[in-house]
Amino acid sequence: MANPEATTLKPEPRQTQPGPEKIHTWPHLVAKEFLCALLFLVVILLYSYYVDAPLRELANPGEPENPAKAPWYFLGLQEELVYFDPWFAGVVLPSLIIIGLMFIPYIDFNHKGNGYYTFGERKFAVTTFSFGFLLWYVLIIMGVYCRGPFWAWFWPWEKWTLAFPTPPPLWSLPAPVGVLLLLAYFGLGTWLPARRWKDFYQQLGPVKYGVTMFLLLTMIGTILKMGLRLGFSIKYVLQTPWFNI
Amino acid sequence: MLPDLKEIGDKITQNNIWKSIFRHGYEDTPRNRMLQILGNVWLHIHPTTVTKGSINISFTWCLGGLTFFVFLFETLTGVLLMFYYTPDVNRAYADMLDLSNNAIPLGRLLRNTHRWAGHAMVITVCFHMLRVFLTGSYKAPRQFNWVLGVILLVLTLLLSFTGYLLPWDQLGYWAITVGTNMAGATPFAGYQGPFAELFGFTIDNDIRFGLLGGTSIQAPALLRAYVWHCIGLPAMAGGLMILHFWRIRKDGFSGRL
Numbered sequence: 001m002a003n004p005e006a007t008t009l010k011p012e013p014r015q016t017q018p019g020p021e022k023i024h025t026w027p028h029l030v031a032k033e034f035l036c037a038l039l040f041l042v043v044i045l046l047y048s049y050y051v052d053a054p055l056r057e058l059a060n061p062g063e064p065e066n067p068a069k070a071p072w073y074f075l076g077l078q079e080e081l082v083y084f085d086p087w088f089a090g091v092v093l094p095s096l097i098i099i100g101l102m103f104i105p106y107i108d109f110n111h112k113g114n115g116y117y118t119f120g121e122r123k124f125a126v127t128t129f130s131f132g133f134l135l136w137y138v139l140i141i142m143g144v145y146c147r148g149p150f151w152a153w154f155w156p157w158e159k160w161t162l163a164f165p166t167p168p169p170l171w172s173l174p175a176p177v178g179v180l181l182l183l184a185y186f187g188l189g190t191w192l193p194a195r196r197w198k199d200f201y202q203q204l205g206p207v208k209y210g211v212t213m214f215l216l217l218t219m220i221g222t223i224l225k226m227g228l229r230l231g232f233s234i235k236y237v238l239q240t241p242w243f244n245i
Numbered sequence: 246m247l248p249d250l251k252e253i254g255d256k257i258t259q260n261n262i263w264k265s266i267f268r269h270g271y272e273d274t275p276r277n278r279m280l281q282i283l284g285n286v287w288l289h290i291h292p293t294t295v296t297k298g299s300i301n302i303s304f305t306w307c308l309g310g311l312t313f314f315v316f317l318f319e320t321l322t323g324v325l326l327m328f329y330y331t332p333d334v335n336r337a338y339a340d341m342l343d344l345s346n347n348a349i350p351l352g353r354l355l356r357n358t359h360r361w362a363g364h365a366m367v368i369t370v371c372f373h374m375l376r377v378f379l380t381g382s383y384k385a386p387r388q389f390n391w392v393l394g395v396i397l398l399v400l401t402l403l404l405s406f407t408g409y410l411l412p413w414d415q416l417g418y419w420a421i422t423v424g425t426n427m428a429g430a431t432p433f434a435g436y437q438g439p440f441a442e443l444f445g446f447t448i449d450n451d452i453r454f455g456l457l458g459g460t461s462i463q464a465p466a467l468l469r470a471y472v473w474h475c476i477g478l479p480a481m482a483g484g485l486m487i488l489h490f491w492r493i494r495k496d497g498f499s500g501r502l
Contacts, residue, residue, distance in 0.1 A: 027278070030281075045354070049354065053361065068419035085430070090430055091432065105383045
């Protein structure tokens with residue numbers, strides 16, 4: 001039995017506000033998707049017709065490749081192996097990148113710039129992310145094109161040889177200095193911007209601000225460590241019996 | 246004299262055989278346009294109408310859709326390759342040679358497209374992420390879909406990485422050696438990592454051992470890479486993609502209104 005009340009209810013007049021212009025998905029969006037897919041197919045088939053996928057000799061566990069390079073998208077991390085121990089370059093750093101990426105929507109308090117390209121309304125966010133994105137690819141390019149045998153530096157136009165000069169000896173900072181330096185870097189790096197940009201700090205609150213600055217300082221610190229290594233031959237900033245940074 | 250196209254068209258469509266296959270023509274009405282989306286199993290992940298701004302090529306660059314298409318393309322070429330490839334250290338490399346030398350019809354093209362499209366997928370997924378960031382499309386209410394996207398990015402890298410070993414050549418073998426050695430350096434859980442001794446991790450029971458199925462890259466590692474590459478990771482990525490697309494519908498398209 002039909003509910004008698006329901007039949008007496010009149011449908012509410014439909015809200016007709018002047019919304020954004022709507023168009024039909026079929027054919028407008030579907031056609032674009034189809035063309036994109038078609039274009040991709042043409043490009044990939046042509047490229048694959050002319051360029052063969054690499055295939056070297058049969059795998060031989062007794063004969064290491066020199067240099068042995070990871071797939072290109074991991075070469076940024078492999079490049080970081082020059083400056084950090086594997087536990088950091090190969091595990092902690094990529095984990096921080098992944099976790100940091102996931103945190104982005106939850107630490108970005110800026111409601112502007114939702115759904116359109118803008119730089120002016122989100123200067124900090126766009127600058128930081130673009131810089132990190134660029135850094136990832138610069139390191140990859142270094143790893144793919146500029147690293148030769150024993151991971152020595154060769155420009156792309158140079159011939160790989162084994163007669164490269166011996167790199168200068170490395171040294172590490174004494175442990176107390178290292179501890180102080182790291183504390184000062186992360187401490188001041190967190191405290192000073194909070195004083196300088198009070199609005200930024202207040203809008204984020206201490207937790208989100210702390211997370212943001214930790215991620216930012218880790219990214220910048222990675223580059224600083226590269227500079228210390230390349231410019232001053234410093235192997236470790238902090239040396240402990242358990243781990244080194 | 247030019248043939249009368251309308252007459253030819255009528256001859257083809259105005260007969261009993263044609264009409265037995267196609268019951269009626271397609272009338273381009275708003276109702277039919279919506280039904281095309283609603284009534285089609287492949288298209289119904291779309292809304293029936295979209296705002297004009299959200300489908301500008303210069304807004305999305307089609308990067309997300311393209312990534313999905315490449316995934317489908319990889320699935321198709323991957324399944325075809327599975328007919329000709331055996332994940333056995335004594336046969337894998339020979340199978341690659343057979344493909345490359347076209348001992349299998351179109352083998353070279355099949356392998357090349359699978360390989361290059363795999364690289365292309367890593368690139369499109371990275372630039373999709375950059376696009377979503379630059380348009381602020383991860384902002385409320387789409388925060389969680391960004392998180393799903395990050396997981397899908399990682400899965401894409403792992404899919405490509407596990408495929409790298411399968412040719413069983415020097416390139417893949419040593420690239421995977423470098424990559425999996427990193428797992429051995431995991432703090433607490435890798436035999437070479439800091440604090441490994443705390444939980445008694447050694448070379449034959451740590452996280453790297455679990456990935457390789459041994460202390461070095463041998464037959465078990467090849468089989469593991471193969472199973473992860475063909476079943477484990479695609480299943481996970483496929484499941485998360487369903488969630489990712491569903492959330493786009495539920496959270497709404499971004500794009501200037």
